[in-house]
Amino acid sequence: MILQAQEINKFFKDPERHQVLHKVSLEVKKGELLSIYGESGSGKSTLLYILSTLDTDFKGSLHIKDQDIKTLSPLALTDFRNQYIGFVYQFHYLLPEFNVLQNIMLPAMKFAQKSNEEIKHDALLLLEDVGMKEFAKRPSYKLSGGQQQRVAIARALINDPALIIADEPTGNLDQKNTDIVFDLLKEITEEKGKTVVIATHNSKIYKNSHRTLEMIDGSMRL
Ligand SMILES: Nc1ncnc2c1ncn2[C@@H]1O[C@H](COP(=O)(O)OP(=O)(O)OP(=O)(O)O)[C@@H](O)[C@H]1O
Numbered sequence: 001m002i003l004q005a006q007e008i009n010k011f012f013k014d015p016e017r018h019q020v021l022h023k024v025s026l027e028v029k030k031g032e033l034l035s036i037y038g039e040s041g042s043g044k045s046t047l048l049y050i051l052s053t054l055d056t057d058f059k060g061s062l063h064i065k066d067q068d069i070k071t072l073s074p075l076a077l078t079d080f081r082n083q084y085i086g087f088v089y090q091f092h093y094l095l096p097e098f099n100v101l102q103n104i105m106l107p108a109m110k111f112a113q114k115s116n117e118e119i120k121h122d123a124l125l126l127l128e129d130v131g132m133k134e135f136a137k138r139p140s141y142k143l144s145g146g147q148q149q150r151v152a153i154a155r156a157l158i159n160d161p162a163l164i165i166a167d168e169p170t171g172n173l174d175q176k177n178t179d180i181v182f183d184l185l186k187e188i189t190e191e192k193g194k195t196v197v198i199a200t201h202n203s204k205i206y207k208n209s210h211r212t213l214e215m216i217d218g219s220m221r222l
């Protein structure tokens with residue numbers, strides 16, 4: 001198991017205290033492509049935010065790579081996240097003022113474990129993997145949505161994380177680009193042994209994942 005979440009309860013306090021996640025438990029195996037689907041408002045993003053360790057304000061327990069997330073100091077948690085977790089969002093959040101290559105290099109430069117030369121080398125290999133090598137020098141805002149999402153996947157992989165968490169990664173793409181992005185995510189699990197967790201509305205995605213879980217009103221359907 002790479003990820004174990006047990007009885008996660010999440011409350012939001014605004015406008016009044018209300019419970020958004022109810023005793024959500026799940027386990028994810030190494031090399032698995034798991035999709036989580038559910039209606040808008042069912043709690044997918046809230047859950048992924050917790051699973052990606054960005055939100056530690058929850059009840060219950062979360063272990064990633066056998067590490068109890070709640071026992072880490074904020075600094076140790078940031079390090080842990082940089083090392084083990086990559087993210088892909090519906091709206092890619094590439095930095096428009098940087099070119100494609102720079103966008104991919106950035107998380108590795110922040111992590112500061114490799115020289116800039118090594119990072120550049122790795123970033124170019126990843127760009128090749130996602131079929132975007134000829135766009136390395138292009139400012140990211142001059143790409144189509146599908147191209148930007150492929151760059152976002154390369155960026156998520158630059159620190160060689162074991163776990164990739166993707167929230168609606170194809171939410172604003174047409175079916176052709178959805179297929180390209182999904183195939184890439186699947187390849188990562190099957191060829192690189194990565195683990196991918198995707199929140200999605202897209203039936204083609206959840207039907208073609210290794211396993212699918214459904215969320216209903218903040219609970220995992222059994
Ligand atoms: N910061 C917040 N404060 C208060 N309530 C919130 C907050 N963020 C989300 N919620 C509420 O939590 C519930 C779950 O939201 P969440 O974003 O996790 O749903 P989702 O399944 O990702 O939906 P979608 O498919 O539309 O992205 C919703 O009722 C939402 O209104």
Ligand SMILES: [Mg+2]
Pocket residue numbers: 044045046167
């Ligand atoms: Mg969401």
